[in-house]
Amino acid sequence: MNPIARLLYISGYALDGNSGAAEHVREIAFHLANLGWQVTLVGLANDGSSIFKNKNIPNQLRVVPVELPRAGSHFGVLSLWRTVAQVTKQYSFDLAYIRPARKTLLAIRWLKWKKIPYVVEVNTKTAAEHQAMGSNPITATFADWLEKLQFSHAAGAFCITQELAQYVRERIPQDAPTWITGNGFCAEITRLATFEPAPREVVGITDQETVVTFLANLQPWHGVDLLLETLLHMPNVRLWVIGDGPEKPKVQAQASQLGVESRIHWWGYQHGDKLQELLSASDIAICFLALHRKNMYEAQPLKVRHFLGVGLPTIIGYKDTLLNENSPGVFYAQTAEEIADRIKEIQKQGNMRSTEYRQQIRNFALQHLSWAAIAKQTSDILLEWLNSKQK
Numbered sequence: 001m002n003p004i005a006r007l008l009y010i011s012g013y014a015l016d017g018n019s020g021a022a023e024h025v026r027e028i029a030f031h032l033a034n035l036g037w038q039v040t041l042v043g044l045a046n047d048g049s050s051i052f053k054n055k056n057i058p059n060q061l062r063v064v065p066v067e068l069p070r071a072g073s074h075f076g077v078l079s080l081w082r083t084v085a086q087v088t089k090q091y092s093f094d095l096a097y098i099r100p101a102r103k104t105l106l107a108i109r110w111l112k113w114k115k116i117p118y119v120v121e122v123n124t125k126t127a128a129e130h131q132a133m134g135s136n137p138i139t140a141t142f143a144d145w146l147e148k149l150q151f152s153h154a155a156g157a158f159c160i161t162q163e164l165a166q167y168v169r170e171r172i173p174q175d176a177p178t179w180i181t182g183n184g185f186c187a188e189i190t191r192l193a194t195f196e197p198a199p200r201e202v203v204g205i206t207d208q209e210t211v212v213t214f215l216a217n218l219q220p221w222h223g224v225d226l227l228l229e230t231l232l233h234m235p236n237v238r239l240w241v242i243g244d245g246p247e248k249p250k251v252q253a254q255a256s257q258l259g260v261e262s263r264i265h266w267w268g269y270q271h272g273d274k275l276q277e278l279l280s281a282s283d284i285a286i287c288f289l290a291l292h293r294k295n296m297y298e299a300q301p302l303k304v305r306h307f308l309g310v311g312l313p314t315i316i317g318y319k320d321t322l323l324n325e326n327s328p329g330v331f332y333a334q335t336a337e338e339i340a341d342r343i344k345e346i347q348k349q350g351n352m353r354s355t356e357y358r359q360q361i362r363n364f365a366l367q368h369l370s371w372a373a374i375a376k377q378t379s380d381i382l383l384e385w386l387n388s389k390q391k
Contacts, residue, residue: 003036003037003060004037005382005383005386007040007093007094008042008088008097009028010096010108011104012100012101012103014044014068015051015065024183024184025041026041027371028375030057030371031376033060034058035379036060042066042083043065044076051063066079066080078106084107084110085110088110088114088116095119096116100121100147100150100151108150112153119154120154120172121160121181122159122160147171148171154176156172157176157178158178158180158181160299161299161300161319161321181377181381182321183374185308185309185369185370186370186371187366190306190310192311192359193279193310194280195354199277200281203265205238210284210347212239212282214240215303215306215307216242218247218251221288222247225251226289226335227239228251228255229336232260232336233340234340240267241265241266242270276310279310282312283353284313289317291317308369309366309369313346314329314331315331315339327364
């Protein structure tokens with residue numbers, strides 16, 4: 001079968017990493033190949049054999065892992081550049097797709113020299129974000145310089161939010177388009193969270209109580225403190241916190257001061273079957289309530305996609321580019337009072353534990369938020385752009 005186009009996908013993030021960035025790279029490359037693209041994926045890796053664990057790699061996907069140098073990760077920029085140079089001498093490409101980071105700088109300069117058009121994906125960790133989070137001036141200045149070098153000759157940019165698109169338009173060539181892309185979830189390993197009360201019984205929670213579950217590596221911008229205030233006004237609500245993180249001791253101390261610590265269960269980090277059990281015993285999921293604390297108002301968190309993918313009604317406190325208030329299972333709140341109102345609204349519906357309701361939410365997520373759906377959108381945009389260049 002002839003490929004519909006030849007794509008060089010370069011990642012500045014470790015391909016075998018556990019981060020959301022690494023997942024995005026792997027899943028888009030995998031699903032583009034399933035759609036008929038000839039994809040050559042190049043990126044750093046600690047263990048090249050574990051990049052696509054438990055997946056049958058399509059014939060159209062060529063994975064070229066670059067071993068992380070033992071001399072230090074900063075040498076990765078040279079290793080990535082050498083590998084990209086070798087690959088572009090061996091194969092021909094219609095375009096390159098870059099998930100940029102510091103380590104992709106020389107690879108991008110090589111593409112420019114070889115006159116291979118490239119598009120960048122801008123998802124997070126921009127120079128502006130470094131500044132907003134209080135990075136030291138040297139780090140922020142370096143990030144700004146690096147970003148300008150990598151974006152200045154891009155043929156286009158995929159952005160995760162309209163905010164980022166507006167930011168990127170000032171850094172890419174005037175005639176280069178920007179497109180909105182998405183974050184997704186792994187549909188093939190995500191199951192419907194059919195209500196199962198067993199974990200509630202273990203910690204003494206009755207059927208009359210509502211369990212609100214928060215999943216995150218706790219940081220100030222997650223806004224767990226707002227949830228604590230909500231508990232003050234809702235005696236029939238229990239909070240489950242799944243995850244650890246630097247903000248946890250502070251939040252625990254605040255819960256004690258407010259007198260709500262007895263209504264919170266701290267599960268720590270969970271994954272796999274145990275995480276699925278806890279989500280199945282939950283009534284409502286909630287996530288990212290205070291992104292404004294790092295000067296962000298739009299986002300597409302993977303955790304929210306996972307919540308919707310298992311079918312849980314979910315409260316969020318930011319603008320999600322691919323969701324709106326009419327999306328099944330999505331509710332917006334930014335203050336403790338609004339969170340309480342949304343919980344009451346979901347309770348009043350009377351169907352938050354209904355398998356039918358949860359399946360409706362999951363079906364929406366499968367259609368619009370799965371990695372397969374995001375890759376199809378990406379493929380359509382890139383093919384339209386390539387065709388326009390050939391006219």
